[in-house]
Amino acid sequence: MNTEVFIKLVEFMDLGQRFYLSLGAAFLSVLFLVLFVGLSMRGKSRGGPLDRLGRYFSHVEDQRQVVSPFMERAILPFWRKVASLVIRISPGGIIEAAEQRLVLAGSLEKVGVDVYLFTKILFPFGMLFLTILLYLFLSPTPLLSVILIGSIPLSYFLPDFYLKRRIEKRQTEIKKTLPDALDMLVISVEAGMGFDQALHKVAGNIKGALAEELNKMLQEMGAGLARRDALRNLARRTDVADLNAFVAAMIHADIFGLSIGRVLRVQASDMRSRRRQHAEEMGAKTPVKLVLPLILCIFPALLTVILGPAVIRIYYTLIQRL
Numbered sequence: 001m002n003t004e005v006f007i008k009l010v011e012f013m014d015l016g017q018r019f020y021l022s023l024g025a026a027f028l029s030v031l032f033l034v035l036f037v038g039l040s041m042r043g044k045s046r047g048g049p050l051d052r053l054g055r056y057f058s059h060v061e062d063q064r065q066v067v068s069p070f071m072e073r074a075i076l077p078f079w080r081k082v083a084s085l086v087i088r089i090s091p092g093g094i095i096e097a098a099e100q101r102l103v104l105a106g107s108l109e110k111v112g113v114d115v116y117l118f119t120k121i122l123f124p125f126g127m128l129f130l131t132i133l134l135y136l137f138l139s140p141t142p143l144l145s146v147i148l149i150g151s152i153p154l155s156y157f158l159p160d161f162y163l164k165r166r167i168e169k170r171q172t173e174i175k176k177t178l179p180d181a182l183d184m185l186v187i188s189v190e191a192g193m194g195f196d197q198a199l200h201k202v203a204g205n206i207k208g209a210l211a212e213e214l215n216k217m218l219q220e221m222g223a224g225l226a227r228r229d230a231l232r233n234l235a236r237r238t239d240v241a242d243l244n245a246f247v248a249a250m251i252h253a254d255i256f257g258l259s260i261g262r263v264l265r266v267q268a269s270d271m272r273s274r275r276r277q278h279a280e281e282m283g284a285k286t287p288v289k290l291v292l293p294l295i296l297c298i299f300p301a302l303l304t305v306i307l308g309p310a311v312i313r314i315y316y317t318l319i320q321r322l
Contacts (some may be wrong), residue, residue: 103237105166106209116159123155170209174240177210179271182246186264195260196221213237228254242271 074193100106131148203214215295220230228251248266253263
């Protein structure tokens with residue numbers, strides 16, 4: 001009798017736990033639904049005659065939106081509305097730091113600060129929702145439970161980790177492309193081109209992140225920005241040490257009226273020397289990096305081949321004596 005009561009009590013507790021987990025999942029679903037409906041209806045009003053006239057003339061644009069994919073018509077506008085709400089309640093320092101990181105990654109035009117911050121907040125909630133679903137339907141092991149619960153706060157930093165890797169990759173690409181671009185710039189300037197024309201020539205002949213940044217710089221100069229300010233913006237968008245040194249030298253030459261060709265030749269020679277030193281440094285680090293794979297992969301197999309027959313012979317000898 002006591003055993004049956006205990007079993008019923010355990011079943012009741014398990015049912016209550018599942019009920020509360022289901023209630024939590026339903027609460028999160030309703031919260032996201034209310035947020036979606038509220039942000040979709042926010043700002044909509046009947047308006048006056050001018051608004052109705054504007055909606056009449058935007059009929060062609062509405063037809064284009066109907067033809068456009070569902071992702072662009074529904075998901076992305078909702079995503080940006082929620083992201084704009086997140087950015088309003090975020091401190092200014094966090095927004096500026098996120099904007100600078102997106103600029104360094106070359107993703108500010110594609111992603112935006114609002115979407116980036118909203119993604120950082122959304123990931124922990126997504127992991128929490130996934131953890132609740134797994135507890136409801138799969139009953140995970142204690143080890144898996146620890147992993148899932150630990151991944152909830154760690155998922156907040158996942159966009160930062162991805163963005164950091166993207167920044168490092170982009171800066172490495174710029175660093176590799178810069179010496180060749182400077183050589184082309186020196187040749188163009190010494191052939192009689194002006195500095196701006198030479199930049200156009202170089203930006204059209206190279207590819208990658210450096211070409212994009214040079215084109216942005218040329219667009220800023222075409223819009224009326226001074227050359228030294230455009231160069232400072234170039235350094236701020238890339239934050240590469242070699243490019244910062246080049247920008248500082250060009251601003252110095254622009255201020256004091258030095259020869260552009262001579263400064264460019266010195267900078268190009270310096271860049272080639274730095275690239276050669278970097279290659280030598282990477283070559284010197286290669287043996288150190290090979291030590292761990294050598295110990296983990298090659299030495300065990302080598303010891304097995306060398307000592308394996310001897311171990312087998314010793315084993316059979318001991319068996320015969322016993």
